[in-house]
Amino acid sequence: MEENTNTNVPSNFIREIINGDLETNKYQGKVHTRFPPEPNGYLHIGHAKSICLNFGIARDYNGLCNLRFDDTNPAKEEVEYVESIEEDVRWLGFDWEDRMFYASDYFEKLYEFAIQLIKEGKAYVDSSTADETKDMRGTPTESGKESLNRNRSIEENLKLFTGMKNGEFEDGAHILRAKIDMTSPNMHMRDPVMYRIKRATHHRTGDIWCIYPMYDYAHPISDWIEGITHSICTLEFEIHRPLYDWFLTELHLENRPQQIEFARLNLSYTVMSKRKLLELVQEGYVTSWDDPRMPTISGLRRRGYTPESIRSFADKIGVAKRDGMIDVALLEHTIREDLNKRALRVMAVLKPLKVVITNYPEDKSEDLDAINNPEDPSMGKRILPFSKEIYIEQDDFRENPPKKFYRLYPGNEVRLRYAYIIKCNKVIKTDAGEITEIHCTYDPETKSGTGNTRSVKGTIHWVSAKHAIKAEIRLYDRFFVAEDPLADKDKDFKDLINPNSLELLNNCRIEPGLTNVKPGDKFQFERQGYFCVDLLSTEGKIIFNRTVPLRDSWAKIEKKQ
RNA sequence: UGCCUCAUGGUGUAAUUGGCAACACGUCAGAUUCUGGCUCUGAAGAGUCUAGGUUCGAGCCCUAGUGAGGCAACCA
Numbered sequence: 001m002e003e004n005t006n007t008n009v010p011s012n013f014i015r016e017i018i019n020g021d022l023e024t025n026k027y028q029g030k031v032h033t034r035f036p037p038e039p040n041g042y043l044h045i046g047h048a049k050s051i052c053l054n055f056g057i058a059r060d061y062n063g064l065c066n067l068r069f070d071d072t073n074p075a076k077e078e079v080e081y082v083e084s085i086e087e088d089v090r091w092l093g094f095d096w097e098d099r100m101f102y103a104s105d106y107f108e109k110l111y112e113f114a115i116q117l118i119k120e121g122k123a124y125v126d127s128s129t130a131d132e133t134k135d136m137r138g139t140p141t142e143s144g145k146e147s148l149n150r151n152r153s154i155e156e157n158l159k160l161f162t163g164m165k166n167g168e169f170e171d172g173a174h175i176l177r178a179k180i181d182m183t184s185p186n187m188h189m190r191d192p193v194m195y196r197i198k199r200a201t202h203h204r205t206g207d208i209w210c211i212y213p214m215y216d217y218a219h220p221i222s223d224w225i226e227g228i229t230h231s232i233c234t235l236e237f238e239i240h241r242p243l244y245d246w247f248l249t250e251l252h253l254e255n256r257p258q259q260i261e262f263a264r265l266n267l268s269y270t271v272m273s274k275r276k277l278l279e280l281v282q283e284g285y286v287t288s289w290d291d292p293r294m295p296t297i298s299g300l301r302r303r304g305y306t307p308e309s310i311r312s313f314a315d316k317i318g319v320a321k322r323d324g325m326i327d328v329a330l331l332e333h334t335i336r337e338d339l340n341k342r343a344l345r346v347m348a349v350l351k352p353l354k355v356v357i358t359n360y361p362e363d364k365s366e367d368l369d370a371i372n373n374p375e376d377p378s379m380g381k382r383i384l385p386f387s388k389e390i391y392i393e394q395d396d397f398r399e400n401p402p403k404k405f406y407r408l409y410p411g412n413e414v415r416l417r418y419a420y421i422i423k424c425n426k427v428i429k430t431d432a433g434e435i436t437e438i439h440c441t442y443d444p445e446t447k448s449g450t451g452n453t454r455s456v457k458g459t460i461h462w463v464s465a466k467h468a469i470k471a472e473i474r475l476y477d478r479f480f481v482a483e484d485p486l487a488d489k490d491k492d493f494k495d496l497i498n499p500n501s502l503e504l505l506n507n508c509r510i511e512p513g514l515t516n517v518k519p520g521d522k523f524q525f526e527r528q529g530y531f532c533v534d535l536l537s538t539e540g541k542i543i544f545n546r547t548v549p550l551r552d553s554w555a556k557i558e559k560k561q
Numbered sequence: 562u563g564c565c566u567c568a569u570g571g572u573g574u575a576a577u578u579g580g581c582a583a584c585a586c587g588u589c590a591g592a593u594u595c596u597g598g599c600u601c602u603g604a605a606g607a608g609u610c611u612a613g614g615u616u617c618g619a620g621c622c623c624u625a626g627u628g629a630g631g632c633a634a635c636c637a
Contacts, residue, residue, distance in 0.1 A: 010575055010584080038637050073636060130635055139633050141563045175635055185564040187633050196635035215637050239565055239632050261566085263630095268572085316585060318574040322567050323630060330573075330586050340599060375599065406597070415595055448595065459595045527596045554597040 009056065012319040014260055018061060018230060027229040027255065031063030034228050035089065036103075036219070038070045039081035039203070041274040042289045043088045043297045045310070045331075046265040052314035053262070054232055055094040066226055067096040071104050072218050074202035082203070084289075088297040093307045099226075103218050104204050106225055110213045111165065113221060113251055114176060114194060118157045122250050123194060124150055125160040125174050133175070136182075137190050143183035144190045150179065164197055167210045171197045178217070180246065188243050192216055220244045223257040231257045234264040235323065263323040267331065269478035270295045271485055271493055285497060286479075290535070292545050293479040293501050303476065304522055304532030304547030309335040325484060332548045339522060339530045339547070344372050344379065347417065347461040348510040348525040348544075350473055352391035354437040354465060357422060360388040365464070369449055370418045382513055386419050389465035391509050396460045397438060399427055402561055406458035408438070414458040417526065421446040421456055461526045468509035471542040473531065475503040510542070517542060524550075 009015075018031060033054040037047060058065035067089060071077045089096070117123040126133065126149045138144035152160075164174050176195035184190055194217040199210050223231045231244075238261045248256045266272060271280075272295060280286050280294070290298035300310065313334040317326050347370075365387040372379040392408065401409040408414050413423045426439035446452050479501045485493040514523075521533040529549035537543040 012574085036637095040637080070637065076636075133635075134633075137633060139563090142633095143563090144633090172635065187564085190633085193635055198635075212635095214635075219637090235566075236631060237637090241565090263567090316573080318585095320567090320574070324573065327572050327586070333586060336598090345596080345598095374596085404597090417595060419595095421595095455595080458597080461596075524596085524598080527598070529598095550596080550598050552597070557597080 009060070009315050010318060013321065014053070014057065014230070014232065014262065014319055017258075017260060018057065021229070022061075030227070030229055031058065031061040032065070032227050032229045033058050033063065033232060034066040034068050034223065034226060036068045036070045036222075036233075037085055038073070038077065039085060040073075040076040040078070041081060041278065042084055044272055044274075044277065045267060045295045045297070045300065045313075046272045047088075048092060048297060048310050049265045049314050049317065049319075050232070050234070051089055051092055051094060052311055053319060056314075057230070057232075063229075064099065065094070065096065066099040066101055066228070068101045068222065068226065069103065070215065070219070070222075071102050071202070071204065072213050072215060073198075074200040074212065075198065077203055079203050084298065088301075091301060091307055092297065092310060101222075101226060102204060103213075103222050104202060106218070106222055107205060107209055107213070109225065110218055110221055111211075114161065114213075114217075115158070117178070117194075117250060118161060118176075119154060120250070121154060121179065123157070123176055123178050124152055125157050125164070126150070126177050126191075127160075127174050130172060133193075137187065138182070140185075140187060143185075144187075146182045147177075147191070150191070161195075164195065164211050165209075167199075169197055171199055171210075173197060176211075178243075178246070178250075180243075186239060186242060188216065188240050189246070192243060216240055216243050217247060220247045220257070220259075221251070221253075224248060224253050224255075227255070228257040231259045233259060233261055235261045235321065236264075237261055261321065262319045263321055265317065266323065266325040266484075267295060268325055268328050268483045269480045269485075270328070271480070276493065279494070283494075285494060292474070292476050292534075302532075302535055303545055304339075304530060305331075305335050306338050306522075309338040312338065328478065335530065335548055336551070339524065341375055342373075343522050343524040343530055345370075345374070345526050346511055346514060346523045347384070347463055348471070348473070348508060348514075348523075348528070348531070349391045349393055349461065349463050349468070350475075350505050350508050350525075350528065351394040352507065352509050353394045353397055353435070355390050355392050355422070355462070356437055356439050357388050357390070357442045358425070358439050359441045362388060364388070365467070368418050384418055384511060384513075385464045385467040386416075387464045387466055390416070390462045391465055391468065392416075392438075392460055392462045397424075397435075399435070402558060404557055407460055408440075408458075413456045414460050415446070415448075415456050416442075416462050417459050418448045419462070420444070420448075421454065461528075463509045463511050465509075467512045469512055469515055469542070471508045471510045471514070471544060472504065472506040473508045473544045473546065474534070475505065475546045477501050477503075508544075510544075514542070515539075522547070 035054045055065045126147045136145045175193050177191045180189045182190045195211045241259045244259045290302045292303035368384040370384045396407040398409050408424050415421050420442040422440040422442045428437045480496045481498045482496045485496045517533045519535050530547040531544040534543040534545050
C-alpha cells in the first residue's frame with residue numbers, strides 16, 4: 001500500500017509507522033494529525049517543520065490535519081498569538097478547513113473525565129503546598145514519597161474537587177493528581193498534577209473556570225476527542241508518553257491515538273527557543289518579532305522567504321529521532337532555488353560610484369531592452385534608460401586590481417549589462433585621494449542586441465544617474481557569529497550576536513521601473529542577491545531587505561589571495 | 562549512579578527490511594555565460610561509535626561497552 005504520492009519527501013520513520021498501521025488497519029485506514037501550538041508566542045521555522053510534517057502527512061495519505069490551540073495556561077496565552085499563528089500557518093500554504101479547535105473547547109469534557117477518574121480511585125486532591133509537592137517527588141535517582149492526602153476517600157476527593165471548580169479555595173490550595181506510582185523511575189508518573197487552581201482570565205473562556213487542566217492530562221484526551229490517529233510531537237515529550245497512554249487506558253477509551261516523537265529543528269547561527277527569542281525582542285536586540293533577522297515565520301516572511309522555499313526546506317531536512325543541527329546554507333539554498341525561477345531581474349547599485357562617459361552626447365538618452373528573467377522567457381522584457389552619466393558599484397572598480405579581477409580598472413574594458421562596452425581612462429580624486437568619479441569612453445559599435453561579437457571578460461550592472469531613483473537597502477547577515485550560540489553554557493548567547501548583522505545603506509540607486517513597488521515584492525538585483533520590499537516601505541521612501549546574497553565565487557577567489 | 566532515547570561523508574537524511582552504502586546541501590575543479598548568478602560535467606569526502614557474536618553475507622539481528630541528548634513547573 002503506497003500512499004505516499006509526494007516523491008520529494010524521502011521515507012522516514014513516521015511514515016513507516018503509518019504504513020504499518022495502514023497494513024494492520026489499526027485506525028480503519030484513517031490518518032488524522034494535528035498541529036497543536038500553545039498561543040503564547042510567535043511561530044518560528046522549527047514550528048514550520050512540524051506544520052509541514054503534520055499537514056504534509058495528512059495530504060499524502062488522504063487524511064486530515066487539525067489546527068489546535070493548546071490553551072490550558074491562561075497566564076501565558078493571548079488572542080494576539082492565536083491570530084498570528086493562524087496567519088502564519090495559512091501563509092505557509094496549509095488549510096485546516098473547519099477544523100480549528102482549542103483545548104479549551106474540551107474543558108467541560110475534561111472535567112467530567114476527571115470526576116470519573118476520582119470515582120474510580122485513580123485521582124485525588126492533594127492539599128500540599130507546591131514546595132512540599134516538589135520535595136516529595138524525589139529526584140531522577142531517588143524515588144518519591146506518597147502524600148498524606150493520597151488516601152482520601154472518594155467522597156472527600158469529589159467534594160474538594162467540586163469545591164476547587166466552584167472557586168471555594170485560594171489559588172494553590174489544592175491540586176488534583178493522578179494516583180499512579182511515586183516510586184516510578186519516570187518522574188512524570190509520580191502522581192502528576194492534572195488540575196491546578198489559577199485565577200486568570202482565559203482568552204476564550206474568560207472567568208468561567210478557575211481550575212485549569214495540565215498539558216499531560218489535556219493533550220491525550222484532546223487528541224482522542226478529535227479522532228487523532230498519530231499525535232506527533234518533539235523528542236522532549238518522549239518521557240511523557242507512558243503518561244499519555246495511562247490516561248487513555250484508565251479512561252477506557254477506544255481508538256486511542258499514538259504519540260510519536262521526532263527531533264526538533266536546530267538551525268546554525270540562530271536560536272530557536274521562544275524564551276530566547278522573546279528576550280531578543282524585549283531587550284531590543286531586534287526591532288520586533290518580525291525583524292528580518294529573526295527565525296520566526298513572520299521574520300522570514302519579511303526577510304523575503306517564500307512559503308514554497310520553507311516547505312521545500314522542511315522536505316529536505318527530513319525527520320528523525322536524533323537531534324542535530326541544520327546548516328542555514330540549506331535554507332539559503334532553498335530560497336535561492338525558488339527565487340531564481342521566479343524573481344524579476346533588476347539593476348540596483350548599492351554603493352554608487354559615478355561614471356562619466358566622455359564621448360557620449362550630453363543630452364542623449366536611449367531606451368535599452370533588458371530581459372526580465374533568463375530562466376523564464378515568458379516574463380518578457382523591460383526598458384532601461386541609458387545616458388552619459390551612470391552609477392556603478394564601488395566594488396566594481398579598483399584602481400589597483402588584484403589578480404583575476406575582471407571588472408573596471410584604469411585601461412580596462414567591461415561591458416555594461418544590456419548596454420555598451422566601456423573603457424576606463426581616468427580616475428578623478430579629491431585632494432585627499434578619495435575617488436569621486438571615473439571617466440570612460442564607450443564603443444558605440446557594441447550596443448547589446450545588435451549582434452556585435454566583441455566580448456570582454458567582465459559585465460557589470462549600472463543605473464543611469466539622472467533616471468535612477470533612490471532607495472534604502474538593508475543588508476542582513478547571520479544574526480550570531482557562533483554556529484551554535486548556546487554551545488558554551490558559561491556564555492550569554494547575546495554576547496555572540498553578530499555586530500554586523502544589519503548594514504543599512506541609504507544612498508542606493510535603483511532602476512526607474514521600480515518606482516511603484518509594493519511591500520513583499522521580490523527581485524533579483526543582478527549580480528548581488530535577492531531582495532524584497534520591506535513591510536514599511538512607502539512610495540516616498542522605498543526600503544529593500546536583502547533576503548540572501550547570490551553565490552559569489554569571486555568573493556572566494558579574492559579571499560584566497 | 563536511576564529511567565527514556567539516539568549514534569551512517571563537513572552537515573542533514575536514505576539504504577528494496579540481511580545482499581555492491583545513495584541523495585541533497587556544502588567543498589574543489591572544469592565547461593558555458595552580456596549576472597564571477599543559473600545550468601552542465603567531473604572530483605574529493607563515510608565503509609556506518611567501539612569490541613565481540615550469529616550468518617555464505619551485517620549499517621540493519623544479538624551481547625557488552627563508549628559517547629551524546631532528555632527527565633525532578635501547580636509550563637507546554
